[in-house]
Every structure is written in structure tokens, then in C-alpha cells.
Amino acid sequence: MSTLPVITFHGAAETVTGSCHMIESGGHRVLIDCGMFQGSKTEKELNYRAFPFDPRTIDALILTHAHIDHSGLVPKLVKDGFTGPIFASAPTVDLCKVMLPDSAHIQEMEVEQLNRRNKRRGRQEVTPIYALLDALEAVKQMRPTRLGDWCETAPGIRFRLWNAGHLLGSASVELETTGNGKPMRILFSGDLGPDNKLLQPSPEAPTGWDHVVMESTYGDTDRQEVTETRRRAALKAEVKAAINPDGVLLIPSFAVERTQELLADLVHLFETGELPPCPVIIDSPLANRASQIFRSYARSLDNGGLLLRAFASPYVRFTESVEQSMALDQMHGFHIVISASGMCEAGRIRHRLRNWLWRPEATVLLVGYQAAGTLGRLLSDGAPIVRMRGEQIEVRARIRKLDLYSGHADGPELAAWLKKRLPIGGTVFMVHGEEKAIEGLRARLADSLPNERLVDPRLDASYRLDHAAAVEIVDTTRKPRLEPRQLGRTDWHNDFQGLLLDILAEIGKAADERARAKVIRRLRDALAAE
Template structure:
């Protein structure tokens, strides 16, 4: 019998023990294929990985397969191209259209934020820094993108072919079916991408074939049982939040939201509620150039969407405004009377929502409605966890606004829905990897599915670990001598930067509340003593 050659290998270079930074390297013989190339978000420790070299040679890759356009899946593609990748980036047509607006926007944000940082660094006597990539780098990346429709086989080499299946998460989002290996030794591997929930406003339910050797499955909400409301109940819940916020006639409802899909869903529901007189008419401002451009992409593809007619109607509503320029955005702060502002980013980490928060967080008339997942270490998570004071762009802001949460617009399936999706993919013969989740979520999903997969390994990969996809089971590659860029204890959680900011705010709070100057001096002496003891 001829030697079958080495087993295929998979390396988890992101979204392992954490939600963001999706990046999986698949090696099949001489072929090297990357599935996703996403940006890390969350703590500064994780975000610093965006600036470091890739743990592989970009020029050695044959192709990239992109599951969807969200930045935590696509956001480092311009860096990959800049660092030498010259192959094709394969995706669905709608994903390509969304990347055409999202990646240049990401480059522009980096240029703008680095410019601001360098001004501060110059005043502090620190070195200047460079953006990860520029808008021009992003535009150059788009030339390498190739669109492929759902359910159509694409051959990368005689040993690798793939096709896309609807993942139900976002316009154009896909699960990726791969057949890898030579001849009769082929294995079937499925990357879930991000799986959407049932009854999503614009997306049809996810689908994919059954019968796999290996499945790589997301687990963002693996430990969560959401009450998935009907369309009517979801709108009623949104109605209640708007009415609560509108009790302040001069207030504002701020909704930090991902610019792509979440914003469009919220807009459609708000306009529908106003049309049906369930909430009062008021200005709705979409304060995001990216959301404006993404909305045009959704409009272009609206006939591919469920309820696409609702979105087309909402876009044209008279009380809906889209801001483009910085001047238009700044003018939002001058609006009088109750109004609703939807602005990126969804985790409050960048973009115009931070300016709106600086203007409204300290005011009791303001309401912040969190409508999506807030990763550890993000400003959104601190607000969700009840912080009384936060720092935004170096300024200390008291939190007096009402912080609300409405988790019915998630683009991710919850634990039971993920378990149903996995059940429909059976038989899974050799192993399932749980990725794209923090450790409690991964553990929760593992507990849900282990009993229904007897004899099948349920694996929680760590970042930068490589597995051989053997004919019986996956094993950590014995030849892998590379050190992980971060230890497992450094991903998916708040880091020392977050602890430091909390300490500074706690110290300031203690000094303000101290009875007199003597009490303040006692606090400072204790702090100095603690620092001298550590040194």
C-alpha cells in the first residue's frame, strides 16, 4: 500500500480561548490555506497581537478563505497582503461587497487614531507609532478578493477543494466545507464561521451538510440560554427600552452597535414601531460613515434577505439621518429634544460612539442601550458590569446615564441553538474543536454536546497550538516547537491595563470621598508604602 504522507495540520492562531482574531492555518501536503484573518479586539494585551508579525510566512500561503466580513474575521487581511501574501482571498459576493467598505474604513480609523496617539506621544516625549495598515493598504487588498456563490465547489489544488454554506449570521456569512487530502485518503472538514440564531430579521436559518471527520465550531454564547423572542416580542422589548429612555424629553438613547447588520436591524425595527405608533416619532441618527455605506450594500442585496422590503422602507424614512462628515457628527451633540443615536463600535472601543458617550454618560438624561456581546476588557463590558467611572480617550467620565442591555439582536446562536446545529452535522467521526469563545462559553457548550458525541474528542485549542488531523483523532503536533504568543491565562479576560485604569479610578474616588486633607494624605502614604515594599 502506498504511503499516504503526513496528516493534514491545523494551527489556531486566533479565536482560541477568546472571541476575536479568527485565524486558522490549514496545511495539506504542500498546500497552506488560511481560514479567516481577523483582528483581535478586547484587552490591550490581545490587541497588541495585531501589531506583531504573523506566526507564519504570509508569502507561503496559497489562498485565504473568508467566512464573512466582520473585522474580527477579516480585519488583518490588509496586513497579510502588506506582509507578502499574493494569493486569492475567496469569499461570497456579499462578503466581498461589505469588505470593500469595511476594510478601508478600518484602515482610516487606524490612521486617525494613530495620528491622535502620536500627538499625545510627542507631548509625553514618547516614540511615534505606525498604523497596522492604511486605507490605501486596504484598497490594495480588495484586488485579491474573489467571489464564489454558495454551494459551488472551488478547487484550490488537487488536494483541496471547498464550498460555502449559509451561516445565517450576517449578509454573505458562510460556513466552509473542505475536502482535503489525496484520493481515497480525503477528509471532510467543516468550519462553522459564526452561526446565526433562529428567526434573525434579515437572514435565513443556517444550513450545512452532515457527516464530517472534523468540525471547527464557534462557541461565543455556548454557555448562554437566551429567550429567543418572536419578531413581535423583540420589537415590544425594544419599544419598552425606547419608552423608558424617552421619559427624559431632553435626553438621548445611545445604542452602540456594529455598523453592519445590527444597525440595519435596529433601524428597521425602530421605523416599524414608529409607523405602527407604538413609539413616538423622533430623530434617528445613524452616526457612522461605515454604517451608511454598509446600508447601501444591504440595499443592493436586499432581495437576497428575508424582510428586505422593511429595510428599504426604513432607509427612506423622513426622520432617519445618516452622518458622513466629522462636522455632521459633531452637530449631533446640538440636537434638542429626545433622539436616538446608533453609532459604532458595538463594544464602545472605537469610532463615534465614544464621542457620544463622552457627551452623555455623565448626564442622567442619557440612556445607553447595549445590544450585543461585550468582550472582556472593552469599555462596553465595563459599562455592562456597572462601572461608576470610566476613562475615554484619557478623560475620566462619571457614569450617571442609565445603562441598559437588550440581548435579542445578537448575530450569534446561543448554546441550545449551537447544540442543535452540531447535532444536525452528525456523524462527526474524529473530533470537534470549540473556538471563538471565552473559556466559560467553551466549557458550557462542551458540557451540552459531549453526551451526544460518544467517543468523539471535544477539543478546546489554545492559541498558536497545532494539531495533526489524524485518521482516528486529532493530536497536538509533536514537531510544533513554537511558543504561543500569549499564554492561555492572557486571553479572553481583562488584563493589567484594565486593572491599572480601575486602580486609578478607585484611588481618585477614595481621595474625593476622604473626609479632609489629613485623610487624603494617609491614603497616599499607604499607596507609596505599598509601592516601596514591592520595589
């Protein structure tokens, strides 16, 4: 008797990061993505826990693209016993060769700093999620795969890749299982790029599916039509407004693709005389290494020639060493710094922000998605004061947002992509989105599929699939890793940091020592009452 396939959502369920979906069919297991959780500390803590499955039982892994929220836990998977092949497009493999070791380096560096603090505080030491050697071992298991070519991952399970238009090498995954008689076709969208992206063509995929797993990151967002002219005009306006003889324009940016797009457009505006040239510093070793990969694929990219000219521009330079990065604090005259990470959670942008956030002559331009609980989201939401490494910093810099460089399709583009995939016989699973985005996408898809076939799965939820339905498998004995209310939201740590800032502000407003003592007494009374 044949067994129906089962899909389980081990990440990017009711949240934007940690993408990881498992297909089980005919006694075999295949993962689509194995990404790192980002966002609040509660979500990021999942990266340190054991996987909710045994990595040794996984036959194969397919990566949609190289972004860390889709590939960042692959070294941990290998460390914990996965020995199977890792299939991905050739550019994704090349990018992972620099991104995964970089991720390991960041973890080792940050854990070393944390352990120094923990030692002073009398706390236990912690270990990184994985080390550099784990990342290098993971890369050895990667198998470059051409778009459109069928590949078998396990008996009865095969797949092929389609361009997703999101990032160099990004792909949607067409997966077919044949262990239940009639083949079942499932499409995993991966992250879908918007229309009129600078370097990537529009997404592609066939029609007619049993089930579709699709991203919903901007499902509730309706951008105005993004054209090359409009995008560059908006960037020009932001740069002109930021120009200050003693200032800087800081752009927190993902090191891969977003940085290269911004660089190409800035140099174009310099070349055409639409902006006065100024120094542009790419303060990210990862962006430097990723740019070398973009150079090698330039002929296959839209606007590849412009990108090569941008890399060669006399106004552009890359920092590599820590000393070169620290020297930026001594720069005079207006300049632009593009630095990772895009959500301001790690990397060199943290140092740049500590040095500039309190200065009114500085501008911070946010150009990508900011997950709940991140420093980038706090700045985006207008926080007047933030805390970084225990230090209170008043935000006097101008905080600006420019969504036209997003690597994700907006709500109308997502809906249009899905309508081109019809007919769909079963379920559309909406993943990789927060609650508002998912509900926004649900409303947009109401004229394509009935509501009961639009599902937003919980973390670690499993569904048995047939050709016309997906039935959730309820296991009351399994305790959820996180409750839905803990995903895609700020957590206790964010609340605690906010409370500290409120206390400091209240004490700061007190007129004298007696008034300050009164504030402290009220706080102690409140704690005692609890």
C-alpha cells in the same frame, strides 16, 4: 508516503476575536479567515506583531464573512507578502470593499492622535497595522464565490460555501482534502446566526464530517425563544423607558447588519404607532456605506422591503462628516443615536459616550457581545466610573442590555446545529468563545460526542488529523504568543485603570487636605514595601 493534514489555530482560540485557522495538506497552506484581535490591550497588541507564519507561503485565503474580527488583518497579510486569491461570497466581497478601507482609516486617525500625545510625552511614534493602500490592494485579490459551488484553492484542497445565517454574505466553509487517499471533510462553521433573525435565513450545511470547527460565543447562554414579536416588544419597552425630553438613547452597534436590523424594527414600531416617532440618527459613515450595499441586496433578504422603507423614513438620517457628527451634541429633544463601534472601543460612539455618560437623562442600550477588557464590557458589568482618553467620567446614564439582536446562535441553537451535522467521525474544535462559553457548550454536546473528542484549542496549537482523531503536535521550542490566562480576560491595563479610579475615589472621600495626604502616604508606603 502520504502525509496527514494539519490544522493550526492562529486566532479565536480561547477568545472571541482574531479568527484565523490554517490547513496544511500536501505541501499547501490555506487560511480560513484572517481577523483582527479585539478586547483587552494585551490581545489587541497581537495585531501589531508579525504573523506566526510566513504570509508568502499561503496558497489561498477563504473568508467566512466580513466582520473585522474575521477579515480585519487581511490587508496586513497582503502587505506582508501574501499574493494568493481571497475567496468569499459576493456580499462579503462588497462589504470588505468598504469595511477594510474604513478599518485602515480608523487606524491611521487613531495612530495620528496617539503620536501627537506620544510626542508631548517624549515617547516613540508608532505606525498603523496597515494603511489605506494595503486595504485597497487586498480587495483586488478577492474572488466572489457562489454558495454551493466547489472551488479549488490548491492541488488536493477544494471548498464550497454554505449559508451561516449570521450576516449578509456569511458562510460556513466545507473544506475537503484529497492528498491522503480517502477525502477528508472538515466543516468550519464561521459565526452562526440565531433562529428568527430579521434579515437572514437559518444556517445550512450537510451532514457527516471527519472534523468540525465551530464557534462557541454564547455556548453557556440560553435565551428565551426569540420571535419577531418578542424582539420588537423588548425594543419598544427599552425605548419607552428611555424617553426623556432632554435625553438621548445611545445604541453602540456594529455598523453592518446590527444597525440595519435595529433601524428596520424602530421604523416598524413608528409605522404601527407602537412608538411615538422621534429622530433616529445613524452616526457612522461605515454604516451609511454598508447600508448602500444592503439596499443592493434587499430583494434577497428576509424583510428586505421593510429595510428599504426604513432607509427612506423621514425620521431617519445618516451623518457623514465630522461636523455633522459633532453637531449632534447640540440637539434638543429626545432622539436615538446608533453609532459604531458595538463594543465602544473606537469610532464615533466614544465621543457620544463622553458627552452623555455622566448625564442621568441619557440611556445606553448595549445590543451585542462585549468582549472582556472593552469599555462596553465595563459598562455592561456596572462600572460606576470609567476613563476615556485619560478623563474620569462618572456613569450616571442608565445602562441597559438587550441580547435579542445578537447575530450569534445561543447555546441550545449551537447544540441543535451540531446535532444536524452528525455523524462526526473525529473531533469538534470549539473556538470563538471565552472559557465559560466553551465549557457551557461542552456540557450541551455531551450527549452527542464523548468529552475527549470535544477540544478547545490553545492559541497557535496544531493538530494532525486523520479520519477518526486529532492529535496535538507539541513543540516545546516554540514560545506561545500569549498564555491562556491572558486571553478572553481583562489585563493589566484594565487593572491599572481600575486602580486609578479607586485612588481618585479614596482621595475624593477624604475630609480635608490632611486626610488626603494620609491616603497618598499610605500608597507610597505600600510601593516602598514592594
